[in-house]
Amino acid sequence: SAVISQKPSRDICQRGTSLTIQCQVDSQVTMMFWYRQQPGQSLTLIATANQGSEATYESGFVIDKFPISRPNLTFSTLTVSNMSPEDSSIYLCSARKPGTTNTGELFFGEGSRLTVL
């Protein structure tokens, strides 16, 4: 398994500000992802964090709004920029261990609950 730590666990932010969420994995992983979980909705993939290169964003998500960094195999950050109340959500970091591509198991952090006023 992999233990994933996220911080902050929760925050209350003002409209127009930006917040960076950090994700630390206890071992090297091949893939890291960022998800958004809104109430009553399924997890939505924001992007795949690529080590040493630009993240790969899913439809509806752009780098200017959600810049992502992944400087090494165990750490990634997600920034939610110029926040509005619609960005209030839980943001989850996830990772996949090497050699598990076919099984597709994802390990998740505990999430960062953002409330934008």
Place this chain on the structure above:
Amino acid sequence: KNQVEQSPQSLIILEGKNCTLQCNYTVSPFSNLRWYKQDTGRGPVSLTIMTFSENTKSNGRYTATLDADTKQSSLHITASQLSDSASYICVVRGEGGGADGLTFGKGTHLIIQP
């Protein structure tokens, strides 16, 4: 379009009772199906994985079934405990979804009452 539908949306049962959660999917071609448990304020944790050739798999009091012909899966919880209160998410892997083909259901919110 790949879809995963879960039912019921929410469920309340008494401690000690059994329950069954349903997952219907239209993901094709199918690779595997996972059930995750998400406790309040925590990230999802995998309970079990079902591949095409598997019909039934148990993990303690949790038993998952898969019917690849009808594209249905169920998660049966036996002798429920208060700690089973959580959201249960069905995730199907196939081609066409994000993150190497994963399509997520919205989850079933299960509440176990004493």
